[in-house]
Amino acid sequence: MQIEINDDFDLAKIVASGQCFRAGLVNNGTYRFITGNNVLYIQETERGLFSVSCDCDEWHSVWIKYFDLDRNYRTIFEEEHGKHPFVDRTMDAGRGLRILRQDPWEILVSTIISQRKSIPVIQKSVEIIAEKYGTIKKTEYEELKLFPSAKDLLHVSEDDMRKCGVGYRAPYILDAISKVTSGEVDLGVIKELPDGELLQSLERIRGVGEKVANCVALFSYGRTACVPVDVWISRAINDDCCGISPFDLYGENAGIIQQYIFYYKLSRQR
């Protein structure tokens, strides 16, 4: 099916921006995204025109939300550009980035894993967990594994989890499995809470601190006022912003600005 998207939307930048760990380029120009039980193959055929593997119903019920296409990033870009010289540069470089609305459970586990790891290593651990414990999904192109639900992981021991390369984070993930399946932290219910309480609920899980909670809030619940501050963002604040955090300038869009800055720093590291 053909889709027209009349907004900032750059697949390569989105995939390289470190917010999703299983999405990627599968072959010349075709990107694959996975969320829940759905798999999408998408390719930009002409400027603003995309070929997608799903039907119209699935595009509207799943992927418009996933790609945050109800939000106009061009308008945000124009509104926020011009407030801060360094941030402006990162926005110019990252134009086309969007904040995906990904599955909260997958993002929770992935970001617990992410602490003190490099992105390729995170991707590897997430992939091993999917490979070992995910259910099989057949598409018209390939057979792959979905990311396992919390319930799928209930029987997994700490030792099993360590064999996925997660190291000392294994007990953290077990605690997440336990609290999410028991409903002590209900990922569906907390969706309705205001930002502060949402973060607090997530931080009841061991191994979930301020940064991980903000990642889940931003990358799966679409809380664009939330700003995960990691080593790259704090370096940007120290090295490029004279030690003064720029995020107060951007209010409800601060999380989106964070993604421009993160992408900019990451793509310039080597």
Next chain:
DNA sequence: TATCAGGGCCTAG
């Protein structure tokens, strides 16, 4: 072979 750092968090003091 040795050392370091990687989208942090927990515990002690």
Next chain:
DNA sequence: CTAGGCCCTGAT
């Protein structure tokens, strides 16, 4: 509030 430790892997 700050300092250290942490499991493991890839890079140098």
